[in-house]
Amino acid sequence: MRILDMTQPIELSHIYTDVNILEKLTALRRRTIDELLSECGYDDFDRFGLGKVVEKRIFGTQAVEKYKKLIVLGKPGAGKTTFLRYLAIQCNQGSFLSNLVPIFIPLKYFAEDPNRPILLEYISQQYSGCDVTEDELTELLKRGSALILFDGLDEVSTEYQEYTLKEVRSFSRIYFDNHFVIACRIAAWEYTFDKFTEVEIADFDDKQIHEFANNWFKNKDIKSDEFIRRLKQNNRVYQLAVTPLLLTLLCLVYEESGSLPHNRSESYHEGLDVLLKKWDAKRGINRDPIYEKLSLKRKKDLLRQIAYSSFEEEKYFFTILEIKSIINNFISKIINQDDDSNISQEEIEKLLKSMESQHGIIIERAKGIFSFSHLTFHEYFVAKRIVSLIPQKEEDCNPSVSKDNQNSQRIKELRKLTEHLTNYKWREIFLLVSEILLDTSELFKLMQEKIANILDSKEHLQEYVRSANKSSQAMLGLFVMNSNLENKKFQAAVRAFFFDIDYDIDSERKLCFVLEPRTKYLTCGNCFTRIFKDVNTLEEGVILAQQYDNMITDSNLKIINAKSTDQIMRIAVNYGIQTKKLIKSNKNELEEIKNNFFEEDNFEEDKLKYGANEVRKIASKKLLSHQLLGISFKDFSKEDQEILKSYYYANNLLIDCLLQTDCVTSSQLRNEIFDTLFIQ
Template identity: 30%
Template sequence: MRSRIYDNIQSLHGTMPLWGVDYWVPLGDLFVDVNILEQVSSGRRSELDDLWQDFRTRNSNYRSLDRIGLGKEQSRVSGLAVLNRNTNLMVVGKPGSGKTTYLQKIVSECNNGKLQAQRIPVLIKLREFVDDGRKYAYNLEQFLGQLWRLSNADIELVLSQGRALVLLDGLDEVTGEAGKQIANEIERFARAYPQVQVVVTCRTQSQESRFERFDYVEVADFNEEQVRAFAVHWFWTVCVDAGNGETKTQEFLKQLFREENKAIRELAITPILLSLTCAVFQQTGKFYSKRSKLYEEGLELLLVQWDKLRSVERDEIYRDLSLDRKLELLSYVAVKKFEQEQYVLFEQEELEGYIREFMGIERRDSRGVLRAIASQHGLLIERSHKVWSFSHLTFQEYLVAKWFCKAQKWDLLASHVGQQYWQEVFFTAIELGNKPEEYDEIFHVIKIETDKIMIDNELQIFLTWLNEKSSSLHTKIKPAAIRALYLSMLDPDIEISNELPKSIDPKVRNIILDKYKFDVNIDNPWEITLDFALNPSKFPDFAEIGIAQELHPEFAKILIQFSNLVSDRYHNKERFSTWWLLHGHEWDKSYRNVLIKYRNICHVRKFSLSQKKKISSYCYANQLLMDCLNKVTILNQKIREQIEATLLLPIGEIKKANANNKPSN
C-alpha cells in the first residue's frame, strides 16, 4: 500500500511555496523543524498584573511578546518527536507559523519510512475536502477508501488496526455548515478508530470548543537558532550560486542581529514574516531604509494576501471590511491601549469594547470580530485566558504611529515625548511623514513638549547654571553638545544617556565619559579636577577640541597648594588617612568653595525624587528629538539649526533666542 502511494505523496507534498519567490522549492531544502509548546497560551490561567510584571522585568532588553507569562524557560519539544506519543494532536498556531509545512514534513518522513513506519500517511487539506468530500457526506472512511483504492473490508482492516496516520490541515479554513459537519466527523472518526493517529492543525483562537481525546499543543515562534537555520536554507535555496547564497546569508544575519534592527528581528519569528524579511533583503541587499515599509507589507500580507494565496474565503462580519478599514480598526485599538500606563495587555471585555465603539455594533458581534482577527491574521493573541495583546509590539507601535499621522494630532503625540516606550512610535511617525511642512510642525511641538518637562523653578535655575557654565568654555563644539556633556555627568542616581552629546555634535565622540570626568560633582571632585588642571597633557582629547581652560593665577596657586597637600596620599597612605579623618571634611568643603568660585562647579544640589525623574525624562526626550532630527533629511535647515541651538536651555533663554530669530517686518 505504501509503495503504491509513494510517488503520489511525494508529488503532492514534496515541494512548498516560498514567499517572495515565484516557484515552488523542495521541502527538504527549506524545512526547519518547528518547536511545540505543550501548554497552549489561551489555556493558561494568569492574572493580567502578573503578565504585565513579567513583561516589564524583561522589557529592558527583550521586546518580543511571545514569551510573556512563560517565565524564563518554556519547555519546547521537537515537532517531529512529539508524534512518537501516538496520541491525537490538535496543533494550533498563528497564521504563517509553519503548520502546513509541518504536516508536509510529517507525511514525507512517514512516506520514506523514517517516521511512524508502521502507518500509511495521508494529508488532507480541509479547505479542499469541503468539495472533495461532499459526495461522501464527509465520511472519512469512505473518502480514504476511494483515495487509496481499497475495498470496504480492507479500509476497515487498515483503520481498525491503527495502520493510518491521518493529517488534517486548516480546520479554521472550513466554516459555515460544512465546517460544522467536518468538525463533527473528525471527532466521530477519532472515537471510532482510537488506534489511528490523527493530527489536526488550526489557527490559534479559531475553536470555540475542544475536541475530546486530543492533546492540544502550540507551534512556538522561532528562536534565534531556528531563525539562523531558516535564513541559511532560504538564501541557499533562492541563490543559484552557492557562494552568493553563503555571502547573502552572512550579511543578512549580521544586519538582522544589529541592535538598531531589534524591531525587525522581533517580527522575523514566524516563517511567513521571516520569508518576507529575507525576500526584501534578497531584492535590495539591505533592509528597507524606512522600516515602516516592512511593517506595512507584513500587515498587508497577514490581513489580505495570506488567505488570498491559499484561496481561503471567510464568512464573518469582519470579512467585508476593506484593508484600510481593518487597519483603522486595529489602529484605534492599538492607540486606546498604548496611551495607558499598562500599554500591552487587554482584558477581553475591554478589547471587545474598543471594537464595539469603533464599528458601532453589538457586544456579541464585537466578540465575533475579535475571534476573526485572531484566527484569520493572528494580529491579536490570547496570551492567557481572556487576556489579550497584539502579536508583535512592533505592529502595535506601527499602528499607533499610523493613527497619529492620519489624524495629524502631533500635539497629542508630542505629549508622550518623555515616555521611553513611545520611542519606536516617534521613529515610525517620522518615517511615515513625507511633507516638509509636516516635519516643521512635528518637530516644533516635540520641542515645546520637551521643554515643558522642566517647568519647575529649581530645575530652571539648574538649566540656567548649565548654560552659564557651558558658555564659559572656549571650544568649537556646538554649545548644546557641551551642555549635554555636563548634563550627562550630572548624578549617577539620575538615569541619563551618554549618547546625547555625540548626537548633537560628533566631535565629542573621542571623549570617553567614564574615564575623563571633569568639573563635575563626584565623590572626590578635587582629585580629577586637580589632575586635569595641573597635568593637561594627560587629557589630549580635551586639548584637541579646545575644552581646556586657562587657569586664573590665584586659582592656579591654590591648586598647587592643594596638590602639595594631598601628595602624601601617594607616598604614605596611612599618614594621609589619619590626616583626612581629622581635616578631610573641612578641607573638602574649602576646596569645593574654590571650585564654585573659579569654575562654577560642584554646587551642592539636592533634587527630589520627582525632580530626578523629570531630569531623566527631559534628557531622554532631548535624545529622542535628536535621533528623530538625524533621521530626517528634508527638514527646513533653519528650523533644524534653531532647535539644536535651543536644546537644554532654560525657557527664558529659549524665548530670547526665538525672538531674535523672528523675521523683521
C-alpha cells in the same frame, strides 16, 4: 514551498526550524494582567515584548510521538502547515516514525472537491497515481500503519465545515489505531474530538530565530550574523521575528535589499498587510462572513481605536469586557442610520473571534485577557490613529471647516502628543508619527518648545547646561569640518557629550554617535584620561585616540569603526595594557577584565557589555565634570537628576525623530534644531 513574494520555491529541508510545543494552551491559562506584564518584562520597557511565554516547551516531533492523536493549534503564520509537511517528509524518508506511512490531506481541497467524496475515497484518489489500490490503502489503515496529517481545518469555508468535521471525526473513529495530527488556527478552534490532545505551537525563541536565519542565508553572500545584528538593533522589529511568517518576510526583505527598511512604519505596514489580506488571499481562503461587512479600511480603523484607547491608559493587556466595549462603540457609529443601530453581544463575540482567528493581530493571552500579538503593532496603530486626526493634505480637510480651525485642530492633536514627550513608553509612537506625517515641522517645533520648558524656572540646572556648552567649545579645534551643516551637527554632538561626560545618563553615547561618529574619539579620549597615566586633560586623551587610529591598519580595531561604546572601552583597555600606559592602581583590575571579558577569540556581546560596564565603573571614579564644568551631575538632588535625565532624553528623542526616521521637514528647521540643542 513558496510563500509571500518568493520568486521561486525553496526546499523545506533547507530552511525548516524545529517548532516548540506548549502542552497547555495560552488562552486557557489563568493569569492576572499583572502576572502577564511581569512575564513580558514590563519593568524593562526597552525589552518589553508581548511574544514571551514562560511555560515549558517540548519539540514538535516529541509531541507527535507522545500523543497518538494530536490537535496542533497556532496563530496565523505560526508554521502549522510547514510543521505538518515536515512531519510527512521525515516520515516518508524513514527519519521519523519510520514504521508508518504519511498521508498529508489539505482539508480545504478535500472540502471543495466537487464530487463530495468521503475521506477514504479522496485519499485513494490522491494515491491512485502511485499504483496504490483502495484495498491496499484500507489494509494499511486497518493495521494502524499511517500517520494521517489533516492540515488547515480553519481554512474550510463555512458551507463545507459541517460535512468536513463529520468526515474527520468518522475517519478518526473508524481507523483509530493510526497516528493523527490536525492543524488549525487557535482562535478558530471551537470543536471537540474525542481522545485528541490539544497543544499549541509556541512563538520562536532566540535560538530558533538564529537557526532559521542561518538556514535561510546558508550558501548565500549575505551572512546570517549580520542580519541578526541588524534585527537586534531595533527590539520592536526583532519581536516580529518570533512569528515564522513575519521572520520569513524580514529575511526576504533583507535578502533583496541587503538591509532592513530605514522606514520602520513601512516595515510594520508590510507585515500587517501580509496578516490582514495577503496570507489568506494568496492561498484562496475565504473566512467567517461575520467579518466581511467591514472593509479593510474599517478593520484598520477598529484596530486603531482598540490600540489608542488602551495605550492612552498604558494598558497593554485588556479584558474581554473592555475590548467588547470598544468594538460595540465603533460598530454602532458606522452602522447605516437606516439599520438597527444595536449590535448583539453574540455578534460582538463572533466579531472578536474572527479578528483573532483571521489575522492574529489581536490574540487571547490568557483566559479572558487579550492584547496585540506584538507591541510593535499596538504602537503602530496608535501612531496611525494620531495621524488620522491631523489633516495633512487638502483632500483630508473638511471643506465646511475653516483653515484656521483646521490648523488649530492639528496643533491641538500634536500638542496633545508632546505631553508624552518624556514618557519612554511613548518613544516609538513619536518615531512612527514622525515617519507617517507628510511634514513634521509643526511637531518638531512643539517638541522643541516642550524641551525648553523642562528646565523652566530651574536656573541652577540651566547653568549646568551653559557650563557644558562653554566647555565643549575647546574641543572643536581638534576636528576639521567640511561644511556648515557638519559643523552644526558636530557642535551639537559635543555639547551632548559634555552634558553627560561622567557616563551618568547614557553610557552608550547614542545621541553623540548619531549626530557625529567622530565623537567616538571623545568617548575613547575620555576613557584614556581616566585610566591612563600621563594623560591629564581631555584634549590629550582625544589627540591620543586620533593618533591610535592613524597608527592602526586593521579597520576592525579602529575607534572610528567601533559599533558601540562597549567596543571603545575594549579598545582603550587593550591599548593601555599593550603600551603599559594604565594607572598603576587600576592595572590589575583592568587586566582581569580584559582576560575575562575582552578576549578576541571568545567574543560574546553580553560578556563584552559586562566588561565594558566594569571599565566605566573604574573610569567614573575620576570625575572630569568637576574639573571641566565646576559641578558634577552627582552633586544635584535626586529630583534634579531626574529632570536632567528627562531633558537629555527629550533632546535625544527629537534627534532620533529627525535623523533615525524617514521624516520630512525643512532644512531651515533642521539647522535650527542643531543650533539650539543643549543650549539655554
